[in-house]
Each structure stands twice: as C-alpha cells, then as structure tokens.
Amino acid sequence: MDIEISERLNKLPPYLFVKIDQLKQKALSEGRDIIDLGIGDPDLPTPLPIVERMQEAVDKPAFHRYPSNKGRIELRSAISRWYERRFKVSLNPETEILPLIGSKEGIAHMPFAFLNEGDAALIPDPSYPPYRNSCILAGGVPYIVPLLEENDFLPDLTAIPGPVARKARLFFLNYPNNPTSAVAQRGFFEEVIEFAKINNVIVCHDAAYSELAFDGIRPISFLELAGARECGVEFHSFSKTYNMTGWRIGWVSGNADVIRALATVKSNIDSGIFEAVQDAGIAALGLPEEYQDQQIATFRRRRDILVDGLNALGWTIERPKATFYVWTKIPKGFDSSGSFSQHALAAGNMVITPGAGFGKYGEGYVRMALTVSEERLTEAVERFRKIL
Ligand SMILES: *Cc1c(COP(=O)(O)O)cnc(C)c1O
DSSP states (O other): OOOOOOHHHHTSOOOTTHHHHHHHHHHHHTTOOOEEOOOOOOOSOOOHHHHHHHHHHHTOGGGGSOOOTTOOHHHHHHHHHHHHHHHOOOOOTTTSEEEESSHHHHHHHHHHHHOOTTOEEEEEESOOTHHHHHHHHTTOEEEEEEBOGGGTTOBOGGGSOHHHHHHEEEEEEESSOTTTOOOOOHHHHHHHHHHHHHHTOEEEEEOTTTTOBOTTOOOOOGGGSTTHHHHEEEEEESTTTTTOTTTOOEEEEEOHHHHHHHHHHHHTTOOOOOHHHHHHHHHHHTSOHHHHHHHHHHHHHHHHHHHHHHHHTTOOOOOOSBSSEEEEEOOTTOSOHHHHHHHHHHHHOEEOEEGGGGOGGGTTEEEEEOOSOHHHHHHHHHHHHHHO
C-alpha cells in the first residue's frame, strides 16, 4: 500500500542539520577524531544529589503507577518556592504552574491549544526550531520576526505590520537566546507586554537558559514584569540548568487560563512525568547556589578559551553574556554557513552548526556549543588556525 504522510507533515521545512549530521556520522564511522561543538547538550553529569534521589525514588511502588496529569503538588510547590527565591514572583502552584515532559513538549503543544486553521504565530528568526514547526503542525501560519545583530538580536516590534500583529495569537520569545546568546532587559519585556495587550497575543517566553549567564548578569523572568501574567507564560527546563537533558522534565508557569488550555491538550496526549523523575526534579530545585556558581564558572572558562582563541586568529567575537553558545559570523571567503560548517568538518574534524538551520536570518553565522572540555576547546582553536 501507499503510505502517504499528511500535508502538514509535508509542510515542515527541510531539516537543515541533516546534511551535517550525515557527514558527522560518516566521519565517526571512519574513526576520525571529531570535536563536536554541534549539539546543545551538556557533557557534564547530572549532580549526584539528583541521581541519588532518583535511585531512592525508583524503589517506591507508589511511583510505578500512572502519574497525575497536573504533576505532583510537591513538585509544583517546589517550583513555586524556587520562583519566589529566584525572581521574587509568587505563583499559585494549583493554577499557575504545570510540569512538562521537557519544556519542548509544552512549547510544541501550545499551538494546538491556541491556533485555529490559518491563524498566525510570531516566530523569531533565527530560533529554536520547535516554535515554527509546531505552529505548522497545528495548522497555523508562522510569521517570521527577524532577530538582527544591529538590534542586539531583539525583535523590532514596530516593524511587525498592524494587520499581522492583530491576527497573531502566539508570540514566541527566548532570552537568554539560543542560538544568538542575546540577553533581554526589562525595557524590552515592557514593550512586549504593551504589544501583547494591544494585539491580544499570548506571549510564550522560553527561559531555558535563565540560570546560565556570566560576568554577574542575572537574567530576569518575564513574569517579574507588571502585567506579564495577564498576557503570557514562561517555559523553564531542568535540562540545561541541571545537566538533565535525558530526564525529560520542565515546566510552564504564568497565566492560569493559558495553562488550563495547555493542560487540556496534554491530558489528551500524554499521561504525565514518571513520579520518580518528578522527585529528582524536587532535589534539583533544592540544590545550593554553589552548584550553579560552579556550573557558570565551568562554562565561563570554556567560553574564554574559545572566544579569546578565535579572536587571536583574527575573528572579532564578543564574549557571550549567557548560554553555552558562541554565535559568530562566518569568516570571509565562505559563501554560506553550510559551506563553512562542511569545511570545518572535512578539513578540521569539527562539528559546528550552520546558522541557516535556525532560519534564514541565521545565514552567515555559525553556532558553536561549549559542551566539550577545555582541552578539546584548546584543540579546536588549534584546528581552526590550521584550516583558515
Ligand atoms: C534546549 C532547549 C529547550 C529544550 O528543553 P527541554 O526541557 O529539554 O525540552 C528549550 N528551549 C530552548 C531554546 C533550548 O535551547
């Protein structure tokens, strides 16, 4: 028989990382010594207290049954206390917090709760691909909002045409930003809230990197701002903060009506998070601040090795203020982010991510993830010296 995929699946843009992925697999199978700066997946282990809590929790038969869709109240209360401590924001754990099977899961289900066929969602470009793709899968129409270097990679809200703004139902934002590593200030979020209220658009702020910022910077929460809770939600993840990408746990907090609708979608699709993993999440939120300080110090040392090293070769890269990504223009002499990435792999045995994979405004840039050791980053700088 003919297996035909749906039109909406067909409508997804081609996965631009495929080519580099294939080349990487080929290189690995040839036994080449690859330095992988491609994936945003921390190489450091999950902290021991979290692992130990999981080991205990796995033994409890009560956790072996279906979890509740809303998540355990103990987890929601721990999240509420964390928010209070970190951002001085009080959230009602009954109505304003919903645990997710990783923040990506919640982000990708948002359009199914809020977009009707043909409705627009405002999608920054470059950006984390699930914003755009989940919108397409839900039958919506992505409206691309460019993030330009001359605007510090913040969207220019005044450049969004009025009719588009009024038709849009969702606005995805992400600061500290993947892939550009930009950080947003209070004033920007104030403009966003004003814009959201005028146009009746739900703000979906992805704060996956809120805890990873350098040089004394403490990223703010969207929910700290007056009026934020009336017009949006914020997504958080345990993945990057606690090196827990494999565990699949995150949450969304903010507007209670938005959260209720998302919970309805989810209750028809998933059956919650393994309760032992929720227990481990509670342990994570209770870790002392020194843990975070160490994590930041590790990525700061790595950042300085790579950025200072590349600058010594003649690049002009500013040290990123947050996230574990270095986002930089490709060197002169290369015509696209794809061709430079392929050259880095073919000639230097290094995987880097072509900016075009994050959207067309990412063309001309590449992203390097600081998810390898200092020794390997030093070696990467050496390899760049040889291949440029
Ligand atoms: C890694 C990442 C996430 C995904 O987090 P999970 O909680 O692991 O699903 C979300 N948003 C951005 C921007 C990311 O880079």
